[in-house]
Amino acid sequence: MKCEVLVIGAGPAGSAAARTLAQNGVDVLLIDQHPLGRDKVCGDGLIPDAHAALRKLGLWNQVADQALHLPTLECIGPRGGQIKVPGQLAVLPRQVLDKLLCLGAQDAGVRFVSGVKFQSTIQDGSGSVCGAHVEINGNPHEINAKHVILATGAQSAALTAADLCERTAPSAVALRCYIEAPSLAADWQYMSIVWSQLIRPGYGWIFPGPNGIFNVGIGLFNQQKLNKKTKPATSHKYLSLKNQGHAREHEPQRRLGNLRNIFERFIEQHPPLVTLLQQGKIISEVKGAPLRCGLTGARWSRPGLLAIGDAIGSTYAFTGEGIGKAMETGILAAEALIKARQQNHSPTQTCLQYEQGLHALLPQFNSYARANSVNEYPWLVDVVIWRAQKSPRLRQSIASILSEQNNPGRLFTLKGVKRLLLD
Ligand SMILES: Cc1cc2nc3c(=O)[nH]c(=O)nc-3n(C[C@H](O)[C@H](O)[C@H](O)COP(=O)(O)OP(=O)(O)OC[C@H]3O[C@@H](n4cnc5c(N)ncnc54)[C@H](O)[C@@H]3O)c2cc1C
Structure with a gap:
């Protein structure tokens, strides 16, 4: 097989890159190990950055x-305090979203082949992929291929095989299941994020989706830190949870076992x-998966090869939002390749062009990494919620974090909370 650009992985990152390239006349082959419409463990939440990326791709209407x-987004603190903030939010199961994105790429002229598993890169005499x-x-x-894009998500096997991996351990692990409760759907018009002493460092969520089906899950962040503290697992005895094979590298069974145990209690x-389960029923397995955050843990490129999406940690720490950012990095890589084609850039120049785009995103990623302290010290959320209950201005400020017009590092940190208390 031959193509101008080979895109490996048909998640949001890979399909976004492939569609952008094909829209600009590039011959693209998109491959995935799984068939179209595979299920990806996710919260399925689409916040404004994802809407914007989908609009840029010309696919928002199909998704919408x-x-x-x-x-509305509801935030619940460990002491039970809650606030509701306005937001433009949407929920669509990844099985549907990723299929729409991949079909969108094919509509633009991309050739998609499933059941193809990436093993390793091929290099030319100069070392370029x-x-x-x-x-x-x-x-x-x-x-x-003239160029290769790696969009294989948060599992480190492909990254390692492509010689880009700097850290095999994920930044976070999370799990979710679907609960069908149509009788509750009409009144449940908000996404809930729940901070609790149970889920530390992390949070739980309840996201109502189409057809009265709710996505419910929990995520634990700062896994790199925990890796240093924990010993390899000797056993796990919890739910019959299906591990997607992800965090096999570093004592993941123990971590997933803990996660299942916490999820059961949650x-x-x-x-x-409790109400949701009384009036509805669990209709899926409880499945777990890793996240890679903060644009850390992997090299972003090497000559002939650009990595995008969760493979380079494009998910935000603190919130775990990654769909929008995965598409953004896919579009950035495609734009770098289109420019390279127009201006006859060398493989090294192409890497530089792409990495400059990623560097421009770093301050925002760092701000989310700072705000991640909230997941370690959930009492910070209690303070923010307590103040926000009395302050429409603060609620607005939290709402503007969702649309990325505000910086979470200013609010959800020890410094931010100190400022709130002194204000
Ligand atoms: C439990 C959980 C909840 C989450 N909730 C949200 C949320 O609500 N909102 C949000 O924005 N983000 C959320 N995220 C993050 C989001 O899921 C990721 O950021 C997003 O999926 C990254 O997209 P991607 O295209 O980089 O990778 P992926 O979506 O993981 O796609 C990678 C693709 O590569 C393929 N692949 C992998 N290896 C190979 C190989 N060797 N050969 C061929 N193909 C391969 C896979 O089959 C897959 O199709 C959540 C993550 C988790 C784990």
């Missing part, structure tokens, strides 16, 4: 037609979830 739109060794039905094949103890 199928998503559930919600006007010029294709990939892949496996199809257990048989080895080669794909030759759904038994959080009153809205």
Whole structure:
């Protein structure tokens, strides 16, 4: 097989890159190990950055037609205090979203082939990547390409095989299940984020989706820090949770076991979830997956190869939002390749061009990393919620974080809370 650009991984990052390239006349082959419409473990929440990226791709209308739109985010603190802030939010299961994105890429002219598993890169005499060794039905094949984009998500195997991995451990691990409760859907017009002493450092969520089906989950952040403290697992005894094979690298069974245990307690103890379970039923397995955050943990590129999305940690620490940012990095990589084509850039110049785009995003990522302290010290949320209950201005300020017009590092940090208390 041969193409101008080979995109490996048909998640939001890969499909966004592929569609952008094909819209600009580039011959693109998009491959994925799984068939179209695979299920990706996710909260399925689409916040304004994802809406903006989808608009840029020209796919927002298709997504908006199928998503559930919600006007409010509810934040619940460990002491039970809560605020509701306005937001333009939407929820669409990843099975549907990723299929729409991949079909969108194919509509633009991308060739998509599933059941193709990336094994390693092919290099030319100068060391530049010029294709990939892949496996199809257990048989080895080669794909030759002028450029390769790696969009294989948060699992580190492909990153390692592409010689880009700097850290195999994920930044966070999270799990979710679907609960069908149509009788509650009409009144549940908000996404809930729940901070609790149970889920530290992290949070839980309840996101109502289309057809009365709720996405419920928890995530634990700062996993790199925890890795230093924890010993390898010797056993796990919890739910029959399906591990997507992700965090196999660093004592993940223990971490996932802990996560399952916490999740069981969360759904038994959080009153809205108790209601949800009384009036509805769990209709999926509880599945876990890793997240890579803060644009850390991997090299962003090497000559001939650009990595995008969760593979380079494009998910925000603190909130775990990654769909929008994955598409943004995909579009950035595509734009760098389009420029390279127009201006005859060398592979090294192309890497530089792409990395400059990522560097411009770093301050925002760092701000989310600072705000991540909230997940370690959930009492900070209690203070912010307590103040915000009395202050429409503060609620507005929190709302503007959702649309990225405000910086979470200013509010959800020890410094930010100190400022709030002294104000
Ligand atoms: C439990 C959980 C909840 C989350 N909730 C939200 C949320 O509500 N909102 C939000 O914005 N973000 C959320 N995220 C983050 C979001 O899921 C990711 O940021 C996003 O999926 C990243 O997209 P991606 O395209 O980089 O990777 P992925 O979506 O993971 O896609 C990678 C693709 O690469 C393919 N692939 C991998 N290896 C190979 C290989 N060797 N060969 C061929 N193909 C391969 C995979 O099959 C997959 O299709 C959540 C994450 C988790 C784990």
